[in-house]
Amino acid sequence: MANKVRLATVWLGGCSGCHMSFLDLDEKLIDLADQIDLVYSPIVDIKEYPHDVDVVLVEGALCNTENLELLLQIRERSKIVISFGDCAVTGNTPQLRNKLDIDDILTKVYQAGPGSIPKGPEAVDILPVLLPKVHPLHAAVPIDIYLPGCPPDPDRIFLTIAALLAGEKPQLPAEAITFG
Amino acid sequence: MLVITLNINGQDVSAPAGVTLLEACRQNGVDLPTLCHLEGLTPVGACRLCLVQVEGARRLMPACTTEAQDGMVVQTHTEQLKEYRKMLLELLLSERNHICSVCVANGSCELRARCAELGVDHTRFEYRCPDLPAIDLTHERNGLDHNRCISCTRCIRACDQIEGAHTLDMQGRGVDNRIIIDMHQKWGESITCTKCGKCVNVCPTGTLFWKGSTVAEMQKDVGFVRWIKEGREKKQWSYI
Numbered sequence: 001m002a003n004k005v006r007l008a009t010v011w012l013g014g015c016s017g018c019h020m021s022f023l024d025l026d027e028k029l030i031d032l033a034d035q036i037d038l039v040y041s042p043i044v045d046i047k048e049y050p051h052d053v054d055v056v057l058v059e060g061a062l063c064n065t066e067n068l069e070l071l072l073q074i075r076e077r078s079k080i081v082i083s084f085g086d087c088a089v090t091g092n093t094p095q096l097r098n099k100l101d102i103d104d105i106l107t108k109v110y111q112a113g114p115g116s117i118p119k120g121p122e123a124v125d126i127l128p129v130l131l132p133k134v135h136p137l138h139a140a141v142p143i144d145i146y147l148p149g150c151p152p153d154p155d156r157i158f159l160t161i162a163a164l165l166a167g168e169k170p171q172l173p174a175e176a177i178t179f180g
Numbered sequence: 181m182l183v184i185t186l187n188i189n190g191q192d193v194s195a196p197a198g199v200t201l202l203e204a205c206r207q208n209g210v211d212l213p214t215l216c217h218l219e220g221l222t223p224v225g226a227c228r229l230c231l232v233q234v235e236g237a238r239r240l241m242p243a244c245t246t247e248a249q250d251g252m253v254v255q256t257h258t259e260q261l262k263e264y265r266k267m268l269l270e271l272l273l274s275e276r277n278h279i280c281s282v283c284v285a286n287g288s289c290e291l292r293a294r295c296a297e298l299g300v301d302h303t304r305f306e307y308r309c310p311d312l313p314a315i316d317l318t319h320e321r322n323g324l325d326h327n328r329c330i331s332c333t334r335c336i337r338a339c340d341q342i343e344g345a346h347t348l349d350m351q352g353r354g355v356d357n358r359i360i361i362d363m364h365q366k367w368g369e370s371i372t373c374t375k376c377g378k379c380v381n382v383c384p385t386g387t388l389f390w391k392g393s394t395v396a397e398m399q400k401d402v403g404f405v406r407w408i409k410e411g412r413e414k415k416q417w418s419y420i
Binding site for chain 1: 295
């Protein structure tokens with residue numbers, strides 16, 4: 001038990017498609033479960049990012065202050081940070097807003113669009129502020145491994161994790177590092 | 181046929197006189213990555229991916245526009261060259277808006293393929309995210325999306341040299357360059373475009389596409405360029 005690899009997965013500004021692809025490891029998840037402790041993930045009920053994480057898969061781009069704060073915490077508390085999927089690696093579709101003015105986006109979505117506007121000072125505390133631009137993860141912290149793909153298919157996720165579990169640096173073939 | 185001898189990566193090889201370094205390399209089993217090069221079109225040295233080190237030259241030379249000379253000593257895959265090639269691809273990725281996941285050319289894109297082949301799994305450069313002219317969908321069959329353009333000029337050369345229409349050209353310099361139609365008109369209003377589709381087929385990315393194609397649906401065929409060039413050289417269609 002003590003020798004199990006402490007694995008975390010994190011969902012920042014993305015669609016969770018990378019996590020779906022991770023779950024698509026199917027029966028390989030059962031083998032994986034014997035070798036790892038899943039210490040933080042959208043699929044486990046732990047609220048705070050723990051210390052001493054061995055490997056973390058971080059999905060999604062940096063879109064708001066919460067994403068940024070969590071990523072800084074992740075970097076500080078993890079040995080190997082994997083930029084997981086195109087949003088994390090390139091900014092991908094969240095980055096499409098970068099050429100637009102941020103105030104215009106907020107007005108369009110919350111004032112002109114349907115639904116009610118979050119009211120009062122609590123909205124300011126609850127809702128994280130959008131960053132002026134969307135960034136890939138490596139714009140803010142050093143990244144150890146890049147795992148591109150939208151989503152990265154289960155095979156390349158498995159190759160990466162299996163190599164790390166064997167104590168090796170993953171060497172993915174060309175067809176396993178394509179974008180999109 | 182006059183034959184020259186040169187040294188590529190420590191190996192003495194021969195090539196017909198008059199060929200480019202790129203041709204000499206490929207004829208001798210040394211593969212150099214390219215994006216702007218297309219057999220049958222004149223080489224322009226736009227993408228710089230085929231840069232090589234020629235002994236005695238003070239700068240790196242694009243193999244596609246450098247004539248192979250007798251006695252040349254060439255290095256094609258030094259660590260420095262490999263690093264520069266990666267850097268070039270990373271610069272291309274950050275220059276415009278290459279969003280592979282929603283691109284018509286996902287799967288057939290040569291930029292995406294070169295990145296994978298050369299191990300570019302991210303770009304170290306900040307994305308510029310430029311606000312580019314709107315996608316031109318005024319043409320009956322083709323679309324033009326400046327977000328994906330790498331300024332290789334293959335479309336311009338195919339239109340001029342193969343089709344002979346010269347509908348496409350380039351405006352501006354550096355990062356401000358743009359493909360334009362005729363005198364900077366909408367494609368649908370062009371009186372020179374023959375609607376042949378050669379530009380779409382030779383485009384290495386998702387910049388030029390068939391209207392109606394969605395993500396990853398574009399398939400391109402560049403083989404016709406060589407076929408036409410060879411036919412012309414053999415005067416297969418000469419009526420004079």
